[in-house]
Amino acid sequence: MLITELKSKESIDALLGAKAFIINCFGCKEVSFPEEEAKALQKELCDAGKVTGILTMDYICNPDNLKLQLENFKAEADEADTVLVFSCGVGVQTVADFFSGKKVFAACDTYRLPGFQGVTPQEFDCDQCGMCFLNGTGGICPITACSKSLVNGQCGGAKNGKCEVDPEMDCGWERIQKRLEKLGKIDILKNAPVQIRDYSTDDATKECKESE
Amino acid sequence: MKVTDLFKEGKFVVSAEVGPPKGFHIEEMIEDAKKYLTHVDAINVTDNQSSVMRLGSLAVCIALKNEGFNPIFQMTCRDRNRIALESDLLSAAMFGIDNVLALTGDYTKLGDHPGAKPVFDLDSVSLLYTMGLLEQGKDLGGQDIEGEPPTFAKGAVVSPCSDSLDAQLVKMERKIKAGAQFFQTQAVFDSERYIKFAEIAKKEFDVPIQLGIIIPKNAGMCNFMNNNVAGIAIPAEIIDELKADKERAKAGITGTEIAARIIRDCKDYCQGVHIMTLGWEDKIPALMEQAGL
Ligand code: SF4
Ligand code: SF4
Numbered sequence: 001m002l003i004t005e006l007k008s009k010e011s012i013d014a015l016l017g018a019k020a021f022i023i024n025c026f027g028c029k030e031v032s033f034p035e036e037e038a039k040a041l042q043k044e045l046c047d048a049g050k051v052t053g054i055l056t057m058d059y060i061c062n063p064d065n066l067k068l069q070l071e072n073f074k075a076e077a078d079e080a081d082t083v084l085v086f087s088c089g090v091g092v093q094t095v096a097d098f099f100s101g102k103k104v105f106a107a108c109d110t111y112r113l114p115g116f117q118g119v120t121p122q123e124f125d126c127d128q129c130g131m132c133f134l135n136g137t138g139g140i141c142p143i144t145a146c147s148k149s150l151v152n153g154q155c156g157g158a159k160n161g162k163c164e165v166d167p168e169m170d171c172g173w174e175r176i177q178k179r180l181e182k183l184g185k186i187d188i189l190k191n192a193p194v195q196i197r198d199y200s201t202d203d204a205t206k207e208c209k210e211s212e
Numbered sequence: 213m214k215v216t217d218l219f220k221e222g223k224f225v226v227s228a229e230v231g232p233p234k235g236f237h238i239e240e241m242i243e244d245a246k247k248y249l250t251h252v253d254a255i256n257v258t259d260n261q262s263s264v265m266r267l268g269s270l271a272v273c274i275a276l277k278n279e280g281f282n283p284i285f286q287m288t289c290r291d292r293n294r295i296a297l298e299s300d301l302l303s304a305a306m307f308g309i310d311n312v313l314a315l316t317g318d319y320t321k322l323g324d325h326p327g328a329k330p331v332f333d334l335d336s337v338s339l340l341y342t343m344g345l346l347e348q349g350k351d352l353g354g355q356d357i358e359g360e361p362p363t364f365a366k367g368a369v370v371s372p373c374s375d376s377l378d379a380q381l382v383k384m385e386r387k388i389k390a391g392a393q394f395f396q397t398q399a400v401f402d403s404e405r406y407i408k409f410a411e412i413a414k415k416e417f418d419v420p421i422q423l424g425i426i427i428p429k430n431a432g433m434c435n436f437m438n439n440n441v442a443g444i445a446i447p448a449e450i451i452d453e454l455k456a457d458k459e460r461a462k463a464g465i466t467g468t469e470i471a472a473r474i475i476r477d478c479k480d481y482c483q484g485v486h487i488m489t490l491g492w493e494d495k496i497p498a499l500m501e502q503a504g505l
Contacts, residue, residue: 147319148330152337152390153383155316156371156398159442165319177379190382194341194390196294196334196352 004108021080024056025087060091138179145172151195214365219420225484227254232267248493263323288317293333305362313367314339344391368392371443372409396486398443399426403477410481420483427467472502
């Protein structure tokens with residue numbers, strides 16, 4: 001799960017040159033996007049005469065799709081000195097890669113959203129850790145459901161079933177404990193070997209390294 | 213000296229705790245230790261406790277050792293990755309610091325540098341395991357350690373009055389399997405609850421446990437801890453006792469009596485006590501006397 005939030009009006013203004021081309025990505029169900037606020041802000045920018053055009057599409061993170069859609073906006077894009085992207089971080093990077101000669105800015109901050117239940121449309125989150133622990137935890141992800149991403153059990157910080165970091169959040173290891181007890185599988189956890197994460201299998205890290 | 217050797221001798225091990233200052237002048241701390249802590253068997257030195265930046269635990273351990281005390285080096289996994297943790301373990305060994313207490317550590321946001329990066333590359337279990345590897349002359353990367361490998365008395369913590377006791381017991385078992393040789397507990401205020409835990413622990417595991425003790429200062433502190441500190445459950449009777457005579461409570465007399473009583477109640481169910489003073493080091497001699505230690 002991702003959450004995107006608009007950056008402040010001030011910080012967006014500070015990014016803009018004379019003319020901006022705007023790209024919105026509202027497509028992805030995994031991303032919670034502040035659509036209304038984005039539209040309001042864009043209207044303000046249009047009224048101020050700072051916008052050459054607006055492209056709203058799905059899945060800008062797909063480079064082929066992006067390229068295809070942009071063919072219809074060539075003039076608008078050429079006219080602009082900056083491209084302002086309203087999407088998650090993946091989308092921004094895709095656009096930046098496409099417009100390698102233009103200033104491309106993110107209008108949103110992208111947050112991961114670990115473990116919050118009932119707030120978001122989807123209950124589950126995966127941090128793509130590259131060595132899935134779900135088989136030993138009753139199907140609850142310790143990487144995203146525990147604030148410290150602990151893989152060997154509960155820390156000493158849980159109080160009344162809530163996490164020490166955020167009293168609104170259920171302690172992930174409390175949930176894992178309950179789930180395993182219910183499944184009659186608590187021995188799996190007791191007898192599991194000491195778990196140590198291998199950060200070299202983290203695909204995200206690899207991609208970053210490659211693109212450096 | 214390894215506290216595990218003391219347990220083996222059948223000694224009832226009393227340890228206290230000091231928190232390094234936010235600065236590097238430790239004269240006062242050493243003076244206090246000389247005044248009040250000469251009769252304890254070991255002194256824990258906290259590691260940037262509650263995620264508040266302070267003088268390093270290892271440095272203070274070395275200073276205490278030089279003054280003839282027996283330090284226990286507390287290590288959390290919050291601020292260092294596995295390379296730094298292993299390196300610091302070797303540094304400890306070089307200085308003859310051979311008691312290490314492995315902790316996962318409080319989350320960074322709870323302290324005075326809330327924007328700091330929380331590391332948690334290892335946790336208490338994998339840190340204990342790592343100590344065991346070093347003792348076998350290997351590091352986590354699979355490389356050999358040069359020369360005679362270090363040895364440690366490997367300690368860990370457990371929270372006997374936690375409302376997640378089952379999860380705590382599972383974690384305790386994982387710590388023992390990873391090499392923990394002794395335990396210190398979160399502060400206990402409810403003897404009955406502790407004894408229940410100790411009976412389970414005794415049946416399941418054969419490992420020395422030091423009862424954690426905090427001298428309660430006043431009702432406000434107790435209410436605060438009840439509401440905010442994980443694993444703390446202070447019964448209403450204790451709070452009433454502190455409220456009854458505010459002057460006695462303020463002088464630490466009531467709190468010392470309460471703590472001594474808890475130690476006496478639980479003495480047959482633990483192999484030592486660990487006293488977290490929270491600034492009341494000067495009450496330790498009276499506490500030890502009243503508890504019959
Ligand atoms: S354990 Fe790792 S791979 Fe499995 S769901 Fe969690 S983050 Fe994803
Ligand atoms: S309280 Fe629970 S969820 Fe929070 S860091 Fe500790 S184990 Fe993880």
